[in-house]
Structures are given as structure tokens and as C-alpha cells.
Amino acid sequence: MDFGEPEHIGMLRESIRRMLERHAPREQMAKWDVEDRVPRALMDQIRDLGVCGMTVPEEYGGTGRDILATMVTVEELSRRSMVIGTLFLMNACYGSMNILASGSLEQKQRLLPKLANGELLFAYGLSEPDVGSDLASVTTRAERKGDKVIINGNKRWCSGAEIADYIYALVRTGDPDARYKNLSLVLIPPTAKGVTLTHIPALGARGLNTNDVSFDNVEISIDDVVGGEEGWNQGWTKLAGPALEVEKLEVAAMALGIAAQAVDDAWEYSQQRRQFGKRICSIQSIRHMLADAQTKLAATRLMLYRGCWLADNDLPCSVETSMAKMFAGETGLDIVLTCQKVMGAYGYAHGFDMERHVRDMLLMPIIGGSTAIQKNNIANRMGLPKA
Template identity: 30%
Template sequence: MDFELSEDQIHLRDAARRLAQQEFRDKAGRWDKEEKFPEENKHRLAELGYLGLSMEREYGGSEAGLVSTYLVIEELAKVDLLTAMIVHDQNVSPRIIANHAPDELRRRVLPGVVKGEIECSIAWTEPEAGSDGTAIRTTAIRDGDFYIVNGQKVFTTFGDRAHMHLVYARFGPSRGAKGIGTILVERDSPGLTVRKIEGKMGVRGAAENELFFDNVRVPAGNVVTMGDPENSRGFVGPLTIYNGTRVGMGVMALGVAEGAFDLAREYMTVREQFGQKLCDMQGLRWMMADALIEIEAARCLCYKALALIDAGKPDPALCSMAKVFATEMAQRVTLQCQQMFGGYGYFGLLPLERMVRDVRMLTLTGGTTQTQKNVIAGHIFSQKSAGGRRP
């Protein structure tokens, strides 16, 4: 068992740390306050090749693997979850396209994704299909060389700016997972309306959106995975990608917790009350010790799960455990770190107020804590895992 990072990984992580601390940290509050997407950060990430870290070389990526990719994302999340999400999102729909789309579509879309010229949202959730993702009603029905898409999506992150939406739809009359497939719908397609959802709690520089499809004609060449009413292949194929993205949510949460922890530790060494520094008060020292135990435990879970994916041995239940533990941990730890700042932590002048709001989304999106626990429980009681897990 090897817990050491390679030299290349250490260089990559340290470079991302410098970038995050020197160029992104001080502006993070501005994107939140102005509810503005950090365009300049995205350009910088593209310029440095961070948008193609896990992508195959033939599309311009560097095939660095998920462990290396998320080492970078963790560093970004320490200062700004929004900027971390820009890199993370390159590992969702683009990876589904890379693994499952026909050749022509891959070559048309992926080089632009790596350069930062094409953004692609995930449009899966619907008003009546949240945790139950197989309850979707959106349809994609063949009409000659086109598919006609009808339906409604909700919570589509970056849907207001994405050039393409990876839409989950039913390709014929079917129920459950059977018949569901995925199709790329381009931004300016006639019949597509996008509406931003207002009043978001955190990560305010990223917008979630409702998408309305009214007889939208999409070229047949844009089908990523074909839905077949006889089987669930068009749905199950893309699901494998979510092993990595679930852990990715955990890594982003880990990064936010670490960022909050660093700020609290620094403040505790200067703030004095009762003639004593906060860092000398036993009760607070133990709170920080507890926080560090949780951070390290989350790190072990997340990177073990990612290393197994990189090794071609994904463990879906472990991915769910990593997501649940790291995202729930980060909520507790950021709140505890905010507590160290007393009343000052409650105000937006300090990053803690933003971090507490930001990290909240990670227990919800990408499969809620409860649905992840259903996956874990399913694993516990499945025939395959009878006899328990082995280290």
C-alpha cells in the first residue's frame, strides 16, 4: 500500500497551490458578492492546461488521471469553491462524451472543451425527477436525421453560459432506466429557453437554471448514448463517470474544510482573550484537533476511491462513502472554524461566512447524502458483498 504522491503529483499540486493562493484567493469574495462568473480565472486555468488534466492526449489533454486532477481541484477549493468547480465540471459531461460518444462527436467537441472554448452542462434533474433520476419525462424522438426534444430540466449548473447541454431523455415509450439516453443540445437551438434560478445560498458566481425544450430539433449526430426501450445501456453507461464525480464533490468539500481550517489556525495564534491566545485554550485546541482528524479521514477515503478508479478497479460503494463523509465533514468543520472567529466570522468581510454557505451545496448535488447511503446500504446487503469488505 502506497500513500506517497509521485514527484510529478507534488509539483502539480504545489503549482496549483501557488496559483490559488497568489491569483485566486483575494478575488473569491468578489465573484460571490457580484454573482459573477470568474471569466479571468477560467482563462488562466485553460492557459495552464488545467481544463484538460484528465482528458486523453488525442483531444489535447494530459491524461493525468483523477488523483492528479483532484489534487489540483482541492487546492483551488481551499480558496474558492466556484473556481474549483470549473475544473471539476470538465470531468463530468466531457468525460461522458469521451467515454461514450461516437468518434465524430468526440473530435468535434472535446478539443474545444480542453481549450476552454466549449462548456457543456449536465441537464438531468427535472421537477419530478430529482433523487429518482430514472423518473425523467423529457423525450428525444427520432424524426429523419434529427431528434425532437421536449421537456423541462431544473438546477442545470452553468446552463446559462454552456455552449452545449448534455440532456438525459427518453428515446421512446419506456419506464425506469430503460430507454433513457443522452443527447447534446446546442445553446442556440430554436425552441430552447434558459431561465436562471434566483436566490441561491452559496457559490453565487455559478448559476443554476431551468431549461425548457419545446420541439427542439437536434441532429442525430449529437446522440451521445442511444436510449433503447428494451434495455438501460444508454443510461447505465454514463453512470460509471459519476463514481469519480461523486468523490470529486468530496474532494472539493475537503478543500473548503482545509481552507477554513488554515484561516482559523492563523487567527487563533494572534487573537487574545482573558490574557491568552485562542490557540492556548484547551477547549479550542481540541476542536481543532477533532477537525484535523476529520480532514485526514476524508482525505484517505477520497484519494483511495480515486486511486482505485485510476487503477481501473472502481469501487462505487467506496465512492459514495467518500462523498458522504467528506461533504458532511466539511459542513461541520467549516462551522467550527467560523466559531473561532467569534462575531467577526458571521460577517462577509471574512471568507468564513462565504465558505459556510458554499460548502452546503455539496451534500445535495451529485446525489444527496441520503441517496448515497442507499447505495452503501445496497452494497452491504447485496449477495456480492456478503461476508463483508476486505481491506
């Protein structure tokens, strides 16, 4: 067992922190939060860090798969904002990891070099107005017409749709009663004729560009069915593949980043704030709250990095990634609420990042498979009988 952080990971953290100070300082992030946007141009700065190829093999222009480094990048970017973390995910994970795992050879050759170079962003179009956890019930339909595919239906909560190059959408390609067997994944440019986007404002994750997306006779080429012709009706197998395990780590990494920044902020604040003639960090209850938060943060980090290690070594990790995702979301919420208490009224007011950390963290137990869904997965995969 080796718990030491590799040197290249330490250097990566430093370069991300420098980039954020320069191109997304705290005051700027607070403004983007109010405006509910983060510019796509920030992706250029992320690309310049050299991190976009970390999920792409060298033969396609990447630097080779490094899940730990990828998740540390998500963690560090999410310290400033999970929205910035998501920008990177839209490239390195929603795009590269999915195309690498599920794309046809032609799609890999066409898309992976651009993804590795940070030029393309993918948005997830899985959820629908009536479909959340039960993704096998999607009703958005795709029909073959020669070498074209025609799409009709509605997606909901499609984050990043306004700035994405493709929506990676799960669509019904046959009889709905067959559930898992008649699903396909397709790549739809949000600029295609017949696509309408409607922005959805939300409590947190402001700037995530979350949208309702409707498809009205949208036409794409059969080449944009994920996996090509052979990918038709194979959507579920592709969705539930290795990329799904890593997706759970992605949310855990975002939660860890938000929580880590909240702890740092509260730790620092407790040393500045004076009440009753002394710094509040000298009050035992404040010290205990911060000690609790640091301990929970350390546990979250261990669970996430263990999941990364398993994924990097191609070992089975469905249980561990579910545990990491569930723990990071729930414990992360606990951590930010504790940190908010340490900061009193200043943890609640606009103008301080703490209230944004709380709003953003509230999303973590919901997305990427809710806490309850992860618990189901853990109990099922560990063989707990249902009757």
C-alpha cells in the same frame, strides 16, 4: 501501501495556488460571491495550468487519465471557491470524461481535442422540477424526426448553463413506464432556438450560474445524441457508467477543498485573536476544536485519495466512492461549523470567507447523490439483505 504524495502533485498544488493568488484573489472571490457570478474568462487561466487534458488520452490531445491529479485540481481550486472548482469540472469531467466514456467515435474526434484544450464547457441537465434523486423518472422528451431530434420539457438546477457550450441532458425517448430503458443523453447548446434560461438564486454556491432551463421544440442533430445513433435509449447505461463513480469523487474533492481552507483560516485566526490577555489558540477548548477539525480533514483526504487510486487503477470503487462522497459532505460540514465557532462573530459576518465556506459546504451532502442515496448504495453494494 504508499501514502507519499507524488512530486508532480505537489508541483500542481503550487501552480494552482499561484494562479489563484494572481487571477482570483480572496477579495475578488468575495465580490463575485456578492454579484453571484464567476467569469468564464477564468477558464483561460485554468487552461494555462495545463490541467484540462488530464482526463483525455494523448491520442485526442490530452495528457492521459490521472484521476488523482484531476481531484487535487478540484480540491485546490475549491479552496478558493467550489464555484471555481466547478468551472474546471465542467470541462474536465462533465465534458471530457463523459464524452470519452460514452461518446461515439465521431464525437470523440470532434469534441475531445477542444475539451483537452479547455475550450469547451458542459453543464449537467439531469434534474427536473419533479425529479431529483430518482433520475429514471425524467419527463423531458426527445423525438426523432429524420436526422433531427426535437426536445421539449424542463430541467432544473442546471449549473453553469449560462456559460456552457453544451447542456448534457438526460431525456425520455420512449414509453415512461420502461423507466431505465427509454432514456438518452443529448448535447444541447444553451444558445439553441427554443432554449430559455432562468437564473435560480441560492443560499450558497453563488456564481455557479444555476438555472431553470426550458426546451420548446429545440432541434438538434442526431449527431448530438451521446453515442450517436447507437446511443438512442442507452442513456441510463451511459449515465451509470464509470463517469458516475468519478462524479462522487468530484463532490468529495470540492468538500475537501472548502474544509481545508476553513481549517487553515481558523488555525491562523486563533493565533491572531487575543482575549483575556492571551491568544485564543492557547485556550484548551479552541485547541481541541482545531485538533478535531485537522483529524477529520486528514480522514476525508485519505478516503478521497483511496477512491482516486482505485479509479486510476480501474478497480471496482462504487462502495469506496460512495463512502468518500458521503463522508466528505457530512464531515466537511462538521469541520466548517467547528471552524466557524473558532472565529466567533467573525465566522458569521460578511467580509470574511468563513461564512461563505459554511454556505457552500451546505450544498455538498445534497448534490452528486445525496447522503441518503450514498448510504443506500453502500448497503446495497455490500450485500445487506433488504428483508
